[in-house]
Amino acid sequence: xxxxxxxxxxxxxxxxxxxxxxxxxxxxxxxxxxxxxxxxxxxxxxxxxxxxxxxxxxxxxxxxxxxxxxxxxxxxxxxxxxxxxxxxxxxxxxxxxxxxxxxxxxxxxxxxxxxxxxxxxxxxxxxxxxxxxxxxxxxxxxxxxxxxxxxxxxxxxxxxxxxxxxxxxxxxxxxxxxxxxxxxxxxxxxxxxxxxxxxxxxxxxxxxxxxxxxxxxxxxxxxxxxxxxxxxxxxxxxxxxxxxxxxxxxxxxxxxxxxxxxxxxxxxxxxxxxxxxxxxxx
Ligand code: NAP
Numbered sequence: 615x616x617x618x619x620x621x622x623x624x625x626x627x628x629x630x631x632x633x634x635x636x637x638x639x640x641x642x643x644x645x646x647x648x649x650x651x652x653x654x655x656x657x658x659x660x661x662x663x664x665x666x667x668x669x670x671x672x673x674x675x676x677x678x679x680x681x682x683x684x685x686x687x688x689x690x691x692x693x694x695x696x697x698x699x700x701x702x703x704x705x706x707x708x709x710x711x712x713x714x715x716x717x718x719x720x721x722x723x724x725x726x727x728x729x730x731x732x733x734x735x736x737x738x739x740x741x742x743x744x745x746x747x748x749x750x751x752x753x754x755x756x757x758x759x760x761x762x763x764x765x766x767x768x769x770x771x772x773x774x775x776x777x778x779x780x781x782x783x784x785x786x787x788x789x790x791x792x793x794x795x796x797x798x799x800x801x802x803x804x805x806x807x808x809x810x811x812x813x814x815x816x817x818x819x820x821x822x823x824x825x826x827x828x829x830x831x832x833x834x835x836x837x838x839x840x841x842x843x844x845x846x847x848x849x850x851x852x853x854x855x856x857x858x859x860x861x862x863x864x865x866x867x868x869x870x871x872x873x874x875x876x877x878x879x880x881x882x883x884x885x886x887x888x889x890x891x892x893x894x895x896x
Contacts, residue, residue, distance in 0.1 A: 621769065621867040623844070625761075628768045629877035632885055633677060639888050640678045643895075650891035651680040652710040652736065652883070653702045657695060657717045658688035667714050673880050679887060682708060692722045699729040709894065710736030710887035715786070733893070736886035739786060747790050750797040754886045759791035761878035762823060762844050763798070765869065771821075771842055774799040779816050781805045781832065781855070782825030787846055791823055812836075824855035834860025843868040846875045 643650055652674055656667045667683070674681035684698055695717070702708045711734045717723050727739045735743045738756035746752040747759075766773060778800040782788030792804040803815055816822055816836040822843050824832050829849040834857060837843065843865045847855025854871030862868055869875055 618866075620862055620865040623765050623769055623842075623867050623869040623874060625765060625869060625874040625877045628765050629881035631768065632764070632878070632881040636677055636881075636884055636888055639892070643888070643891055644678060646895060648891055648894060649678070649680050649707075650710075650888050651682055651708050652712060652887045653682040653684060653705075653708045655684045655686065655695070655698060655702075655711070655713045657686045657690050657714070657721065660716070663714045663716070667712075670712065670880060670883060673884060674887075677884060679884060680707075688718050690718075690721070692720075692725055695721060695726050696729040699726065703729075703731040703734060706894075708734065709890040710734055710883075712737045712883065713739070715739075734890060736890055737883060738790070738886075744785065744790060748793045753889070755794065756786050756790045757882040757886070758787050758825075758846055758875060758879045759794050760882045760886075761875050762791050762846065763794050764878055764882060765844060765875065766821075766842075769867065771867065773821065775801070776820040777801050777803070777818050778821040778823065779803045779805065779819030780823040780825065781812070781816065782823075782827070782846075784825065787825040788823075791825065791846075795821070795823075822856075826855045828855055829853040830855075830857040832856040832861065834862070834864045837861055837864035839864050840866035842866055844875060845869050845871050847871065848876055 654667045671681040702711050711730045732742050736754045738754045743752055747755045778795040780788050780792045783804050783806045792802045796802045805812055813836040817838055819841055822841055824845045824847050843861055845854035845856040852872050
């Protein structure tokens with residue numbers, strides 16, 4: 615057990631500070647005749663995906679960002695989806711494109727992501743965006759990893775020289791956040807479902823990122839006292855990937871779920887849409 619109570623890394627507060635600055639930038643853009651616009655594509659009728667898209671649309675509206683919704687039926691083919699993406703690529707009024715994941719199984723999701731032009735890949739899902747991120751040069755990194763870094767920065771948490779243990783290696787989360795932490799001079803261990811002795815590896819982490827997709831998976835007894843815990847997990851029942859009660863007892867700082875990484879991910883998506891809109895003026 616750590617001696618002091620952990621700092622709660624309040625994602626809502628971080629998101630509010632990002633949005634406060636964005637509001638001014640959006641007003642400035644609108645004065646110059648540009649309304650930032652995020653196009654969201656929802657394929658099929660997964661209720662959770664529909665909720666995520668609606669939340670992103672509402673967040674846009676609150677800041678004066680236009681949200682263009684494209685809803686396609688569950689039987690949409692890969693070719694039809696790519697054609698819809700091409701149309702948005704060619705539309706100068708659209709500055710960012712978000713294809714809500716997951717798409718129905720029969721669709722080649724990778725091919726669809728790759729159809730998004732790099733200039734509008736504000737969700738950071740293309741291979742080119744990933745490669746740029748690996749080189750520390752992404753215009754638009756994947757939003758959740760960027761949100762994790764934004765939280766560390768907001769709270770002035772040093773990364774250099776620290777041992778960061780990332781649990782999860784998905785292309786949108788575990789892998790890119792590992793690379794971002796490496797680019798910040800952390801020593802990074804990336805764990806996955808075939809990792810042995812996971813508890814012993816997590817116990818070495820000065821920084822632990824949970825990106826597993828399993829509720830309450832990471833246990834407090836694995837955590838090094840005083841470690842910084844960033845829980846990206848978002849599971850049914852508003853539960854993270856860390857067992858919050860026991861992790862809280864050991865952590866130096868911890869993100870809650872909800873109210874941690876999630877709101878900052880949405881704010882990052884909005885920020886990257888505004889960044890893209892600003893580029894049209896240059
Ligand atoms: P994902 O694609 O399912 O990846 C899960 C990762 O966890 C995989 O790399 C998997 O390993 C690893 N894993 C699974 N079981 C494991 C085990 N027993 N031990 C160690 N590693 C294990 O999930 P994701 O899309 O990255 O999402 C992860 C979590 O973040 C989910 O809860 C999701 O809801 C959440 N999320 C949140 C946000 C946000 O805005 N807050 C955004 C995106 C995702 P393998 O590679 O070996 O299969």
